[in-house]
Amino acid sequence: MPATSPSSRASGTAAPHLQVIWSDPVTGRQGFVVVDRLVRGVASGGLRLREGCTLDEVRGLAAGMTRKEALHYHPDNRYVPLGGAKGGIDVSPADPEAPDVLRRFLAAVEPLLRHQWTTGEDLGLRQDTLDEAVAELGLASSVEAIYPLLDDDAEARRRLAEAFAVQVDGVALPELVGGLGVAASALTALGRTGIAPDAARAVVQGFGSMGGATARYLARAGVRVVGLADAHGTVVNPDGLDVERLLLTRDPLGGIDRSRLGPGDEETDGAAWLGLDCDILVPAAVSYCIDADNQARIRARIIAEAANMPTLPEAEAALLARGTVVLPDFVVNSATNAWWWWTLFGDIGADAEEAHHKVSTSMRRLTEEMLNEASRLGVSPRQAAQRAVDTRLAEIERRFGAGRPLTASAGGRE
Incomplete structure (x- = not known):
C-alpha cells in the first residue's frame, strides 16, 4: 500500500456510519464493508475482489460513493441519491478459493444486504457471479435493501432485469x-x-x-x-x-x-x-x-x-x-x-x-x-467537484435529515 493513505480523499473528517471487518473461518482472508453515510436508511456501493484489499481502501471508496451519489441529486428526479458504501475482500478473483470466500462473506453480511447496503459488481467481480451468490442466500437481488423505497418494487425489478438483458452491438448495456x-x-x-x-x-x-x-x-x-x-x-x-x-x-x-x-x-x-x-x-x-x-x-x-x-x-x-x-x-x-x-x-x-x-x-x-x-x-477540478458535492449533500440533508451520526462509528473497529 502507498505511503499516502487514500482515506485522505474522504469527505470531511467525520467517522463513517459503520465499519465491518470479517475474517474467513476457512482461509483467514479478510473482507470489509464500510457504510460511509445513509440516506433514507440505505447506502450504495459495489463489492470488489482484490488481493491486498484493505479497510483503508474500502473506507476511501465508500466516501467516494457518497460523492457520486450526491452529484446526481436533482429534486425533480424520481431517483433520490442514497448514501455511500463499499465492500472489499482481500482475495484475487483468479484464486480457486475466491468463489467460496465470496459466498461466506456474503452470508456473514447478509443483514446489511437485506436492509442497508445495495451493492453490485466492481473490480474483480462480475454482476452475474454476484447475482448467483446472493440468490443462494435467498435474496431477490444484490440491491434488495432499496426495495422499501420504491413505489412498485416488482415493476422496478422487472424494468431493471429488462435493462440488463439489452445488448448494444454485442455488449450488454x-x-x-x-x-x-x-x-x-x-x-x-x-x-x-x-x-x-x-x-x-x-x-x-x-x-x-x-x-x-x-x-x-x-x-x-x-x-x-x-x-x-x-x-x-x-x-x-x-x-x-x-x-x-x-x-x-x-x-x-x-x-x-x-x-x-x-x-x-x-x-x-x-x-x-x-x-x-x-x-x-x-x-x-x-x-x-x-x-x-x-x-x-x-x-x-x-x-x-x-x-x-x-x-x-x-x-x-x-x-x-x-x-x-x-x-x-x-x-x-x-x-x-x-x-x-x-x-x-x-x-x-x-x-x-x-x-x-x-x-x-x-x-x-x-x-x-x-x-x-x-x-x-482557480482551483483543481477535484476541489470544484467537491464543492458541488457539499452543496448537494446539504440539500439532501435538509430534505431527509443528516445521514451520518455525530458520534464515532457505530460498532466499527479498525
Whole structure:
C-alpha cells in the first residue's frame, strides 16, 4: 500500500456510519464493508475482489460513493441519491478459493444486504457471479435493501432485469454505461483544449467493463485509441487499434486475445501505457497506479479517472502544476451507479437510446460545470467537484435529515 493513505480523499473528517471487518473461518482472508453515510436508511456501493484489499481502501471508496451519489441529486428526479458504501475482500478473483470466500462473506453480511447496503459488481467481480451468490442466500437481488423505497418494487425489478438483458452491438448495456460516461466526460474536457476528436489519441489502462466501454465510445467519437493495457501487458498501434474487434473477443476479466491483433499492433510491457504519447489517458483498472514517481512519465493533456482512486494526491499536484487536467474519479466514473438507479426508479426505461442520452447529457453537464467552477475559482477540478458535492449533500440533508451520526462509528473497529 502507498505511503499516502487514500482515506485522505474522504469527505470531511467525520467517522463513517459503520465499519465491518470479517475474517474467513476457512482461509483467514479478510473482507470489509464500510457504510460511509445513509440516506433514507440505505447506502450504495459495489463489492470488489482484490488481493491486498484493505479497510483503508474500502473506507476511501465508500466516501467516494457518497460523492457520486450526491452529484446526481436533482429534486425533480424520481431517483433520490442514497448514501455511500463499499465492500472489499482481500482475495484475487483468479484464486480457486475466491468463489467460496465470496459466498461466506456474503452470508456473514447478509443483514446489511437485506436492509442497508445495495451493492453490485466492481473490480474483480462480475454482476452475474454476484447475482448467483446472493440468490443462494435467498435474496431477490444484490440491491434488495432499496426495495422499501420504491413505489412498485416488482415493476422496478422487472424494468431493471429488462435493462440488463439489452445488448448494444454485442455488449450488454450495463457493461457500457460506465464507460460511456467516462468517454463523455473526457470528450467534454477535450473540447476545451481545441483539439478535435478525430485529431486526438487515447490510451486506456484496463479493458474490462469500464475500460472496454470507454475505449469503444472514444473510438466511435473519432479518437484514435493507440494503447490498451490489460493484466498481461500493453498493446499499441500509433495508427489506432481496432477497439471493436478486441472488445468483442476479450475474455470475461478483460483480457485481450492476442491472436486477434491486427497489422501494426504490437505488444509491449504492462507499464508502458503510462508513458505513451496521447491526449487522453484513462486509468480504468486499479487504484493507486499513478504515484509521485511515475507521474513524470505521463504525456497526456487529460487524465480521466475511470478507476477508483488511481491518482495519489502528490502525483495529482505535480500533474496539475504542469498543465495536465485530472478529471476526478467520483465524477468521471459515476454513470454506472446513476444508471442503475435511474432505471430502477423509472427516470429512464430499459432502453439503450434513453440510457445513452441520459448518461451522455448528465456527464457532459457535470463535467462542464466542474471545469467552469475550477476555472472561475482557480482551483483543481477535484476541489470544484467537491464543492458541488457539499452543496448537494446539504440539500439532501435538509430534505431527509443528516445521514451520518455525530458520534464515532457505530460498532466499527479498525
